[in-house]
Amino acid sequence: MNIDTCAAIARAVTTGMPLLSRIVTVTGRAFARTGNFRVRIGTPVKDVVAYAGGFAETPEKVILGGPMMGAAIHTLDVPVIKGTGAILALTGADIGALRRTNCIRCGKCVQVCPMRLLPARLVRYSERFDAARLEKLHVMECIECGACSYICPARKDPLQSIRIGKQRLRKAK
Ligand code: SF4
Numbered sequence: 001m002n003i004d005t006c007a008a009i010a011r012a013v014t015t016g017m018p019l020l021s022r023i024v025t026v027t028g029r030a031f032a033r034t035g036n037f038r039v040r041i042g043t044p045v046k047d048v049v050a051y052a053g054g055f056a057e058t059p060e061k062v063i064l065g066g067p068m069m070g071a072a073i074h075t076l077d078v079p080v081i082k083g084t085g086a087i088l089a090l091t092g093a094d095i096g097a098l099r100r101t102n103c104i105r106c107g108k109c110v111q112v113c114p115m116r117l118l119p120a121r122l123v124r125y126s127e128r129f130d131a132a133r134l135e136k137l138h139v140m141e142c143i144e145c146g147a148c149s150y151i152c153p154a155r156k157d158p159l160q161s162i163r164i165g166k167q168r169l170r171k172a173k
């Protein structure tokens with residue numbers, strides 16, 4: 001649990017106050033100014049960006065959440081929700097080093113997975129949606145930590161494919 005979540009739980013238990021706002025880390029080289037801001041739930045991301053001073057340069061990619069577990073967004077017209085811990089804006093120079101190639105079967109994703117899953121194979125079965133194999137390989141045990149995406153030298157971003165596989169499996173059930 002991060003400390004903001006712990007504080008929110010304490011507030012809810014001791015006062016009955018639901019979660020009305022959360023601390024959002026605004027960071028990344030594309031921002032003119034970075035910092036931590038307390039933001040009301042439901043505030044549009046574009047308003048948070050404007051409050052932080054806007055972009056110093058046009059971002060190549062904006063990610064809601066951190067670099068490990070976050071997901072890229074295609075518009076700033078989305079709200080801050082309870083899980084929005086950060087807004088990360090990356091520049092073209094940041095992304096330039098992250099070009100994706102085919103899986104080189106290095107096995108690094110397997111070595112780092114704290115749940116002892118086989119991320120590379122989960123990616124394969126998520127992409128072609130093989131429900132039986134996904135279940136056999138315990139895809140639902142993935143805790144979405146992002147370690148496999150972080151370590152992957154091919155920049156395959158296994159987590160994103162696995163997330164989609166989990167969603168499709170849930171829907172199929
Ligand atoms: S995101 Fe899932 S598959 Fe990847 S390392 Fe974490 S637990 Fe393992």
Ligand code: SF4
Pocket residue numbers: 102103104105106107108109110119120148151152153154155156158
């Ligand atoms: S770390 Fe990336 S390149 Fe290596 S096996 Fe896993 S998915 Fe393939």
